[in-house]
Amino acid sequence: MFTFDLLANAIVAGVLLGGFYTAVSLGLTIAFGRLDVVNIAHPAFVILGSYTAYMVNAAFGVDPVLAGLAFTPAFFAIGVGIYRVYHASFERRGDESLRGLAFFFGLMFIVEVALILVYGVDYRLVDAPYIGATVSFGFVGVPMRMLVPFALALIMTIALQQYFVRTFMGRAIMAVSQDRLALQLMGADPTRVKQLAFGIALATASLAGAMLIVIGPVEPSMGRLYIGRVFAIVVLGGMGSVGGTLIAALLLGVIESLTATFYGPSWAPAVAFGFLLFALAVRPQGLFGR
Amino acid sequence: MTRTGGERIRAWALAGALIVATIGAAAWGPGARAADPIRVGFGMALTGGLAAAGKAALLAMEIWAQDTNDAGGLLGREVALVYYDDQSNPANVPGIYTKLLSIDQVDLVVSGYGTNLIAPAMPIMMSRDLVFMGLFGLAVNEQFDYDNYFQIMPAGPDPRLDWSRGFFSLAETLAPKPKTLAIVGADAEFSRNAMIGARAHAEAAALEIVYDRTYPPATVDYSPIVRAIQATKPNLVYVASYPPDSVGILRAAKEIGLKARMFGGGMVGLQYASIQTKLGPMLNGIVNYDFWVPEPTLNFPGINEFLAKYQAVAGDAGVDPLGYYLPPYAYSYVQVLGQAVEATQSLDHKILGAYIHGHEFDTVVGKVEFGANGEWARTRVLLVQFQGIEDKSLEQFTRPGSRVVLYPEEWVSGTLDYPYAE
Numbered sequence: 001m002f003t004f005d006l007l008a009n010a011i012v013a014g015v016l017l018g019g020f021y022t023a024v025s026l027g028l029t030i031a032f033g034r035l036d037v038v039n040i041a042h043p044a045f046v047i048l049g050s051y052t053a054y055m056v057n058a059a060f061g062v063d064p065v066l067a068g069l070a071f072t073p074a075f076f077a078i079g080v081g082i083y084r085v086y087h088a089s090f091e092r093r094g095d096e097s098l099r100g101l102a103f104f105f106g107l108m109f110i111v112e113v114a115l116i117l118v119y120g121v122d123y124r125l126v127d128a129p130y131i132g133a134t135v136s137f138g139f140v141g142v143p144m145r146m147l148v149p150f151a152l153a154l155i156m157t158i159a160l161q162q163y164f165v166r167t168f169m170g171r172a173i174m175a176v177s178q179d180r181l182a183l184q185l186m187g188a189d190p191t192r193v194k195q196l197a198f199g200i201a202l203a204t205a206s207l208a209g210a211m212l213i214v215i216g217p218v219e220p221s222m223g224r225l226y227i228g229r230v231f232a233i234v235v236l237g238g239m240g241s242v243g244g245t246l247i248a249a250l251l252l253g254v255i256e257s258l259t260a261t262f263y264g265p266s267w268a269p270a271v272a273f274g275f276l277l278f279a280l281a282v283r284p285q286g287l288f289g290r
Numbered sequence: 291m292t293r294t295g296g297e298r299i300r301a302w303a304l305a306g307a308l309i310v311a312t313i314g315a316a317a318w319g320p321g322a323r324a325a326d327p328i329r330v331g332f333g334m335a336l337t338g339g340l341a342a343a344g345k346a347a348l349l350a351m352e353i354w355a356q357d358t359n360d361a362g363g364l365l366g367r368e369v370a371l372v373y374y375d376d377q378s379n380p381a382n383v384p385g386i387y388t389k390l391l392s393i394d395q396v397d398l399v400v401s402g403y404g405t406n407l408i409a410p411a412m413p414i415m416m417s418r419d420l421v422f423m424g425l426f427g428l429a430v431n432e433q434f435d436y437d438n439y440f441q442i443m444p445a446g447p448d449p450r451l452d453w454s455r456g457f458f459s460l461a462e463t464l465a466p467k468p469k470t471l472a473i474v475g476a477d478a479e480f481s482r483n484a485m486i487g488a489r490a491h492a493e494a495a496a497l498e499i500v501y502d503r504t505y506p507p508a509t510v511d512y513s514p515i516v517r518a519i520q521a522t523k524p525n526l527v528y529v530a531s532y533p534p535d536s537v538g539i540l541r542a543a544k545e546i547g548l549k550a551r552m553f554g555g556g557m558v559g560l561q562y563a564s565i566q567t568k569l570g571p572m573l574n575g576i577v578n579y580d581f582w583v584p585e586p587t588l589n590f591p592g593i594n595e596f597l598a599k600y601q602a603v604a605g606d607a608g609v610d611p612l613g614y615y616l617p618p619y620a621y622s623y624v625q626v627l628g629q630a631v632e633a634t635q636s637l638d639h640k641i642l643g644a645y646i647h648g649h650e651f652d653t654v655v656g657k658v659e660f661g662a663n664g665e666w667a668r669t670r671v672l673l674v675q676f677q678g679i680e681d682k683s684l685e686q687f688t689r690p691g692s693r694v695v696l697y698p699e700e701w702v703s704g705t706l707d708y709p710y711a712e
Binding site for chain 1: 336337338339341342344345378477503504505506507508509510511513514515517518521522533534537538541542544545546559562564565568572607608609610682
């Protein structure tokens with residue numbers, strides 16, 4: 001059944017969903033796209049971010065998104081620590097391709113099992129006044145639990161883009177995967193730059209986790225469900241382009257939403273990934289890749 | 291080469307010791323074996339997507355083992371649980387049961403939690419002719435037709451149909467009679483089976499199916515799905531979903547203002563306290579399946595004692611704090627096996643299978659009798675409705691009246707409050 005209000009609502013829902021996908025993918029855009037670090041544990045850290053927000057929300061009643069923001073420095077520090085271990089153990093020795101992958105695979109399981117040991121396996125949800133509320137613009141209804149993550153994702157994207165374009169360290173991060181030697185000649189230490197960038201990547205993952213638990217319940221192993229989708233967005237966006245990640249995530253979100261509304265939700269991933277294959281066939285470097 | 295006198299004495303002493311040891315082993319062997327525990331083997335989802343249910347089930351089974359051992363064990367022997375984490379992954383199941391039977395040499399086997407993790411073990415049980423107790427498998431034996439499979443979920447003799455029978459039986463009683471139906475469910479084994487049953491009931495009741503779709507796992511936002519359902523203006527909405535989906539669909543339905551006379555049916559997760567206490571009043575009006583709720587009509591002998599033991603340890607284990615849904619049945623499926631062993635005084639699987647087929651069992655979930663296909667002889671899938679949920683406190687869900695039983699007739703404890711929203 002096709003109606004214009006259904007179409008409008010589907011597009012809006014897709015844009016909001018794309019915003020959330022952006023938030024989840026930004027960290028991997030930095031780690032995988034910019035640093036060449038295949039961090040397959042990224043979704044596990046998103047879930048860790050969800051549990052952090054849950055813990056603070058359950059104990060103190062603090063808004064989950066604010067809790068997520070408050071914990072970004074801690075996740076940044078964890079990211080720095082993980083990169084140090086990864087660099088010393090694999091990257092410096094040139095073993096990062098396969099052993100590095102195994103390292104992050106192991107890390108994913110450690111995070112998952114740690115969450116099970118600490119919190120158990122029950123589903124966790126949070127309370128926030130905007131969960132369950134809807135704002136209406138004519139015949140278009142916008143659920144607040146999707147709007148808040150979308151707005152935050154947009155702010156996060158703009159802030160990261162400005163950081164990468166306007167600051168010395170941001171530009172160094174952009175440059176580190178292209179030419180380490182040139183970066184060293186400019187007086188920057190590539191290892192420190194990558195360390196910082198990986199910290200930022202993990203901080204964004206934690207914030208995305210706070211958004212995830214606002215949208216729906218989480219349990220420790222849920223991150224595995226997002227691995228494929230997140231990598232697809234990063235590749236489609238152009239491997240390292242922050243703006244490209246936003247556009248790719250919005251496109252996938254809208255395609256999924258339109259397919260779910262008009263053709264059946266089970267077709268949504270197939271159509272979205274079909275679009276990814278088509279886009280990569282036409283433009284192998286991704287939408288915004290160079 | 292000749293032997294000295296000392297060597298001869300040592301040789302005779304060694305031979306004598308070996309003979310004594312052999313005779314001793316023969317004399318004492320059976321006695322020592324009888325003192326060994328009876329080992330019950332299984333795989334269980336302790337990590338992965340089904341771990342919330344799997345860990346709660348394990349806790350209940352440990353309580354059964356403790357209760358049984360406190361009462362003197364089975365056949366005068368203690369019982370011991372031997373289990374491995376199947377990681378919610380069906381691919382791990384054959385390996386786990388092969389190890390349990392070939393290396394651990396367990397005496398009895400029971401299944402892990404859920405249809406997807408029972409089905410892969412069935413060929414192994416069938417090849418060895420073992421009694422296999424199933425925990426919450428929906429219509430697993432329809433494909434295998436195995437005589438020694440018994441399933442504790444009270445789905446009934448025709449699981450696909452019985453699962454949603456209550457929803458559609460109740461819909462028949464609505465005035466005016468509903469004419470249209472929307473069916474939505476997850477792209478997974480349980481949901482597909484439940485949806486097959488719903489379609490059959492719809493056909494029998496001459497309901498027009500205006501929406502019939504599945505959605506993939508890892509769906510984040512259910513708003514487009516619920517909007518598409520809303521656009522078809524169904525009288526009834528039957529949902530067969532897993533816990534995160536149930537929450538997503540319910541929230542989307544409230545946000546969008548879904549209008550239907552009855553909404554719910556087969557939503558897994560709404561039975562869990564962790565989800566109930568977060569959704570709170572949003573649950574009011576939902577009609578959904580359940581297996582046990584604290585209503586006076588379901589006050590079976592032993593259920594409250596079991597729940598008290600379970601609830602005392604559930605918090606530390608990080609599982610459902612109330613444990614109404616799965617744990618009593620996880621306790622019961624090993625309880626049935628234990629009662630069969632005691633009654634037959636045997637661990638012979640043929641004898642046990644024949645006994646379970648021919649007898650009724652008193653369990654904490656009431657009297658259990660199995661039909662020819664190993665499912666309950668009569669369905670007891672309850673249809674309950676959330677009523678009078680005022681806030682998000684846990685305590686209100688422990689009180690009678692928060693989930694009244696509407697079906698089957700024998701267990702009814704309240705009346706349907708409808709429409710859901712019009």
